[in-house]
Amino acid sequence: MDGGLLEKEQIMQARILSVGLIVLMFSMVGCGRSETSPTQAQNSGGSDAINQLAADRGLTPDDVRAALMTYQPSGRLDDYIMFSSGGHSGQVFVIGMPSMRLLRSIAVFTPESWQGWGYGVGDEVLAGGDVNGKANRWGDTHHPALSETGGDYDGQWLFINDKANARIAVIDLRDFETKQIVKNPVAINDHGGAMVTPNTEYVIEGGQYATPLGWSYAPLEQYNQSYRGMVTLWKFDRKAGRIDPQRSFALELPPYWQDIFDAGKLASEGWIFGNSFNTELATGGIEKGNAPFEAGASQRDADYLHIINLKKAEQAYKDGKFDRVNGFAVISLKTCIDEGILFFAPEPKSPHGVDVAPKGEFIVVSGKLDPHVTIYSIDRIKQAIADQNWELEAYGVPVLDLDAVVEARVEVGLGPLHTQFDPHGYAYTSLFLDTQVARWTLGGAYSELHPEPAWTVAGKVRVHYNVGHIATAEGDTVSPDGKYLVSMNKWSVDRFFHPGPLFPQNFQLIDITEGGDKMQLLYDMPIGVGEPHYAQIIEAAKLKPWAIYPEVGWDPHTQQVRADAAKAGEERIERDGKTVHVYMTAVRSHFNPEHVEVNEGDHVVWSITNVERAEDATHGLAIPAYNINLSLEAGEAVTFEFDADQPGTFAFYCSEFCSALHLEMAGYLLVKPAEMAMSQ
Amino acid sequence: MHRGRYLLPTLLLTLAATLLLGSIFLPYWRMTLHAPQYPSGLQVQAYINRLEGDVHEIDGLNHYIGMRPLNEAATLERSLSGMMIAALALLTVGAVFIHSRWAMLLSLPAVLFPAGFLLDLYLWMAYFGHHLDPRAPLSSAIKPFTPPVIGQGNVGQFTTIAMPDVGLVLATVASAMILLGVWFHRRAYKPLFDQAFGQKVQSDE
Numbered sequence: 020m021d022g023g024l025l026e027k028e029q030i031m032q033a034r035i036l037s038v039g040l041i042v043l044m045f046s047m048v049g050c051g052r053s054e055t056s057p058t059q060a061q062n063s064g065g066s067d068a069i070n071q072l073a074a075d076r077g078l079t080p081d082d083v084r085a086a087l088m089t090y091q092p093s094g095r096l097d098d099y100i101m102f103s104s105g106g107h108s109g110q111v112f113v114i115g116m117p118s119m120r121l122l123r124s125i126a127v128f129t130p131e132s133w134q135g136w137g138y139g140v141g142d143e144v145l146a147g148g149d150v151n152g153k154a155n156r157w158g159d160t161h162h163p164a165l166s167e168t169g170g171d172y173d174g175q176w177l178f179i180n181d182k183a184n185a186r187i188a189v190i191d192l193r194d195f196e197t198k199q200i201v202k203n204p205v206a207i208n209d210h211g212g213a214m215v216t217p218n219t220e221y222v223i224e225g226g227q228y229a230t231p232l233g234w235s236y237a238p239l240e241q242y243n244q245s246y247r248g249m250v251t252l253w254k255f256d257r258k259a260g261r262i263d264p265q266r267s268f269a270l271e272l273p274p275y276w277q278d279i280f281d282a283g284k285l286a287s288e289g290w291i292f293g294n295s296f297n298t299e300l301a302t303g304g305i306e307k308g309n310a311p312f313e314a315g316a317s318q319r320d321a322d323y324l325h326i327i328n329l330k331k332a333e334q335a336y337k338d339g340k341f342d343r344v345n346g347f348a349v350i351s352l353k354t355c356i357d358e359g360i361l362f363f364a365p366e367p368k369s370p371h372g373v374d375v376a377p378k379g380e381f382i383v384v385s386g387k388l389d390p391h392v393t394i395y396s397i398d399r400i401k402q403a404i405a406d407q408n409w410e411l412e413a414y415g416v417p418v419l420d421l422d423a424v425v426e427a428r429v430e431v432g433l434g435p436l437h438t439q440f441d442p443h444g445y446a447y448t449s450l451f452l453d454t455q456v457a458r459w460t461l462g463g464a465y466s467e468l469h470p471e472p473a474w475t476v477a478g479k480v481r482v483h484y485n486v487g488h489i490a491t492a493e494g495d496t497v498s499p500d501g502k503y504l505v506s507m508n509k510w511s512v513d514r515f516f517h518p519g520p521l522f523p524q525n526f527q528l529i530d531i532t533e534g535g536d537k538m539q540l541l542y543d544m545p546i547g548v549g550e551p552h553y554a555q556i557i558e559a560a561k562l563k564p565w566a567i568y569p570e571v572g573w574d575p576h577t578q579q580v581r582a583d584a585a586k587a588g589e590e591r592i593e594r595d596g597k598t599v600h601v602y603m604t605a606v607r608s609h610f611n612p613e614h615v616e617v618n619e620g621d622h623v624v625w626s627i628t629n630v631e632r633a634e635d636a637t638h639g640l641a642i643p644a645y646n647i648n649l650s651l652e653a654g655e656a657v658t659f660e661f662d663a664d665q666p667g668t669f670a671f672y673c674s675e676f677c678s679a680l681h682l683e684m685a686g687y688l689l690v691k692p693a694e695m696a697m698s699q
Numbered sequence: 700m701h702r703g704r705y706l707l708p709t710l711l712l713t714l715a716a717t718l719l720l721g722s723i724f725l726p727y728w729r730m731t732l733h734a735p736q737y738p739s740g741l742q743v744q745a746y747i748n749r750l751e752g753d754v755h756e757i758d759g760l761n762h763y764i765g766m767r768p769l770n771e772a773a774t775l776e777r778s779l780s781g782m783m784i785a786a787l788a789l790l791t792v793g794a795v796f797i798h799s800r801w802a803m804l805l806s807l808p809a810v811l812f813p814a815g816f817l818l819d820l821y822l823w824m825a826y827f828g829h830h831l832d833p834r835a836p837l838s839s840a841i842k843p844f845t846p847p848v849i850g851q852g853n854v855g856q857f858t859t860i861a862m863p864d865v866g867l868v869l870a871t872v873a874s875a876m877i878l879l880g881v882w883f884h885r886r887a888y889k890p891l892f893d894q895a896f897g898q899k900v901q902s903d904e
Contacts, residue, residue, distance in 0.1 A: 606759060608836070632755045680763075680836055 085541040088530060091118040099492050101505060101556045102163045102177055103526070108549025109158030111179055111190065116492075116503055116556060119528055119544035127188045127197045128158025128181050134196075135649040139640070139659040141197065144576070148186045148200035150207075159183040161552040162213055162279070166257075170217035170284040170379075170497035174561035176260070178222045180212030187213055187224055187253060191260055193565050194652075196575050199261050204345035205249050205269045207234035211280035215255075216329070217288055217497075222253040222262060225293050229274035232344045239302045243413075247352070248272035250280060250293060250327065260578065268336045268348035270355055273414040274300065275323060276316070278371060283329075284497055285379035287397040292382050293325035294370040317388065321365035323418065324373065324384055326400055332360045356415050362404060363412060364419040367393055372437035376446070377497050378464060381426060385435035385448055392435050392448055392459070394474070396426035427474040431457040436487060437553075439494035441501030443534055444468030445477060447494075449486040449506065455479045456489055456506055456529065458538060469534060478536025482506040482527050483514050483543070488553040491531065500558065504529040504538075507551055515545045523547040566634040568654030575655060584656035585628040592616075599663075601625040605638040605651055605673065608680035616689045618696035619666040628656040639674030642688060648674055666692035704887045711880030712795050712806065715873040716788035719809060722873070723747060723784055725866035727816060730846070732757065733858045743769065744864060745820070747780035764854070765835025772823045787812055791877055798888040806877045813871045817863075821848045 073083050091097065097115030100122075105112050109129030113122045128148060130137025137145055137156065148155060158181035166176035177190040185203035190196065203209060203224060211225020229246040231237045237245035254266035275295035283290035301315025309315070332350060335341070335358050341348040355361040367386025374383045382395040403409065403424050409417035434452030441447070444465030448457050458480075460466075462473030471477050488507050492500035511517075511525035523545035530539045568575070572584030585602035590611045593600045599617045603610055605627060617623055629638050629651035640649040645661050673684035726744035729752075733740050741753040741760075750769055758768045787809040794802040829843040837855075846852045852859040863871075 608763075631759070632753075633759070683836075 081539065085530075085539065089117045089119065089528065089542045091115075091120075096559065098559055099500075099503065099556050100559050100562060101490065101554050102165065103507070103546075103551045103554035104160040104163055104179060105548065106161075106524075106550035106552060107157065107159045107183075109160060109181070110549065111160060111163060111177065112546070112548075112551065113195065114526075114544070114554075115559075116505075117528060117541065119526065119542050121544075123195060124548065125190060125195050125197065127160060127179060127190070128156075128186065128200065130156055132648050133650060135639070135657075136197075139647045139649045140575075140657050144197055144200055148181070148184065148188075148202050150184055150202060155184050157183070158186065158188075160188075161210060163553060163555050164213040164215045164222065165555050165557055166219040166255075167215050167217055167496065168219070170288075172493060172496055172555070172557045172561060173219075174557060174563065176219065176255075176257075178213035178215065178255075180209050180224060182208055182210055182227065185209040185224070185226065187222055187262065189255075189260065189262060191578070192562060193578070194568070194575055195564060198576065201253065201262050201264060203251055203269075204264075204347035205232050205251060205349060206230065209251075211250060211277055211293055214280050214282050214291075216282045216291075217284045219255050219257060221267075221282075221329075222255050223250065223280045223282060223291060224253060225250040225277040225280040226272070227276055227278065229276060232271065232349060239304070242274060242302045243300055246274035248274050248277045248295070249349070250277060250291070250325070252329070252332065264347065268332075268341055268350060269344075270327065270332060270350050270360065271352040272325065272355075272361070273352065273412075273416065277325065279373055280325075281373050281375050281382075281495070283375055283379055283397065285377075287375060287379040287382070289328070289330045290397065291327045291329050292373045292375065293327070294366065294373045294384065295323050295325060296369050298322045317369055320368055321421075322368050322370060322386070323363040323412070323416075324366040324370075324382075324395065326362040326364060326419070328360050328362075331358055334358075335360060352414060352416075356417070359404075362400075362409070362417050362419055364395060364400070364424050365421045367391060372435075372448070374438040374440075374495065376461060376465075377440050377442075377499055379497070380463060381461065383438045383446060383448075385431075385438060387434050387436060387451060390433055390435065391428045391430050392438060392446075393425060394427045394429070394461075395424050399424045399426060427462060429459050429474050429476065431459055431476055432479065437489055439489050439491040439504065440499045441491055441494065441531060442468075442499050443501060445501075445531075445534070447489055447491060447504055447531070449482075449489045450479075451485055451487065453479075454484045454486060454508075455481055456486065456504065456538070458531070458536070471535070477534070478538060480529055480538040480540060482508055482529075482540070483525060484508055484510040484512050490554040490556050492556045493558065495555065502530075502532055503556065504531045505554060505556065507554060509550070511543075511545065514543050518547070524550055526551070566653075567632060567636075568652060571630050571632070571654045572628050572656045573654045574657075575652075581626075581656045581658065583626050583658055585626045587628075587630045598622045598624060601627075603627040605629045605640065605684075606631055607636065607638075607678040608673075608684045610640075610671075610673070610684065610686045613686035614689070615671075615686065616691065617663045618691045619663055619693040620696075621663045621690075622660065623663050624658060624660045626656065626658040627651065629653055636677065637675045638677050638684070640671060641674035642671045643669055645669070645688075650675065663690045666690045704883075708880045708884035708887060709795050711876045711883065712791055715809070715876040715880060716791040718869045718873040718876070719784055719788045719791070719812070722866040722869040723781055725869065726751070726864035727866040727870070728820060728848075728861065729864045730859055730861040732760075733860070734856045746866065747784065747816075748777045760857075763835060763837045764841045765832030765838050766827055767830070767832075772827060773819065776819060784812070791873075794881065794884070798884075798892055800885070802884055802888075803881050806881055810874045810877050813867055813874055816867060816870070817848055821845075824848060 099116040101114040103112040111125040126134045126136030160179045161182050164178045165172040185206040185208050189199040191198050206226040208227050210227035214223040226249045229248050231245045249269045251269040253262045256263045276297040278294040280293040297316035299318045303312040305311040340354050341350045366384045367389035369388045370386040372385045385392045403419040408420045408423050412418050431448050432450040432453040436449045436451045438448045444461050445458050458478045459476045460471045466473045486506045486508050491504045492502045506527040508525040526544040528542040572580045574581040591602050599621050631653040636653045638651045669688040728745040731740050731742045743752040790805045791809045794805040825845040828845045
């Protein structure tokens, strides 16, 4: 029987104590601790049996090592937690490492019925992302960003963008629930979000496909004059746990398609860096005989690395040097140039990654159509700015001299896309076309951390297939942990049973603990619920999530007790004219009240509290025909409203299997037809 | 040596009274419940004036068998217990100053207190276990029972383990010290007492 040893020990203690009570009558004795002999592991046949098992299954020694590196016996928790974007599922995935077990899909931009998100809870958060009053109930999440203190993850907040509608969501890591969605008033889509500054002062959101600011109408013939790019600095109020749009601002940028951004740290703190493509200003139109975007936007050899002086941008905002677009503060391109906020440097074309090295002194850019990564130095950038070593481009932005700002180039392979770091002076870059991950050495202060010469490739590992982003443990912070790398592959082709023609994505776990060319593929994790982009990996010990809500009657949205929370012993139904307020509690295994009787045409306000205090004692409330399903975690209180516009008999029930009498946890909503109610 | 003869009982009785007073702030008894779905168990600790631990959860589970909420037990005892223990301690200290055999009677309540606590607990457990709500969901599956006050019991998938806690141990140590103290007290003062009053008795004869 489980826990039998524990129980026996306790019974022994009980006996010792009760015998002790009698003994104590005559003499004083010290309390002895009962000794348990260490249990000896059962010999399961030794290595012969294991070797036979491996041979039977056709496993190589490397396979066995991979299994031993990743297997978690039941009850053993993972060391790292990965927060992965959920792609166009609109959610965020929480995955334990190294086991690669999916622990949670956090509902963010898309309604999710298990969590009740959009079915009675979260509606006001979702509405924050409405576009001009129109509900857009899906999202394309790309880049999660954990909150940072001193450039290191602090485990408190998570931000993520929605590329489709240019929105940012705020997730509280006490309960892993979305607290806020903000719609960018300047741009209709984004890509360069979410990234945070080293103390989470700002959440960065860079745009992608240029439109007139505020996405007003302008014909494509006016592209150069009317269309613009942007980057937004959302001010995060950590105390309130919300982005404050009133203290946020955007920078107007030329209509190059901005891609991804990263915040400077340590040596480069106070700067932010971004990529762009389509500096050709192509407007497509394949059907009109024009070059399609894919060709038109790839003509020049170089695009522009965006170098932004955040301190000066902040000063310009504080000095009121901004206009308003849709009510939102925007610092004009002219001000950005005049105030020395914005600089460019040529970068390899069609870039994706712009990644700041752990000490902040190097910025690594990878252009998908150039086999090199290009490493820029913040010191060189500052020097070039001081020397005014630049030429002006078409919009008047200073373009720093390439040779003056580049520290090194490393030929890593075909299709370099995104770079991460480890504590041993190695950088890792995904190679989309080669479908590999390259490990290469950083120079400068990192040279002494690895045996290889600086700026050389140390090794490569094959991945399956078409890797996009990669993530190493805390690999974009000031103190990367290394250990694990996850390759987020777009195609899985032959790696899994394919459930029809829609294939899962493939997250591949790679061991990077050893240096040089030693990198071992450990595990394939299929993702069958969306196409993730970037992920961040945090040490599990840094997260301090609640197991139950701190007090009964808790509102997860405000993170305090609701004034109108239904309390145990005070359950009731009150009528005020045509409004009926239900105060209901849920506990294993009943709702109270169980009969809710209203009239057709009533407006129903329903407050329900899960009064449980046990971990994992979640209840649901499913009301058919009224499109309601709640997830009520222990202590949670929710108030939802609906118009009782459908007469009839509706059985509501607990939709989370809670107890042996779970099926009995049900009740009836009786909506009396209006004519019957009138005749009474 | 001669002073020690009188000091020892005073020390023992005063210390016993102090232990008794200290026990007010410590748990007297605890019960741990083990079940497969509660890997770290559930525990309730009984102080002389309150219950602590997973009372809410245990009450929630008990409603299935129709047991009353734990806090409905021993309300009178719990409301008086602080004053009562203070009084017992005072009586024990008082015994130091009474040099006759009445000192034994004064300290007797404190000596019996631990046994009284356990007896009261047992009676409440028996009452609760035999007054289950017949309309409870599992009323037909559970026969009336008395959960053990010390040791192991079983209800459904739960194994309960009850044992005295540190407060009761202190109170018991205090009992032992009082017995010893009174014995030394009598040994020290009986001769004096007999000398003072015994001669008088003799002279009366």
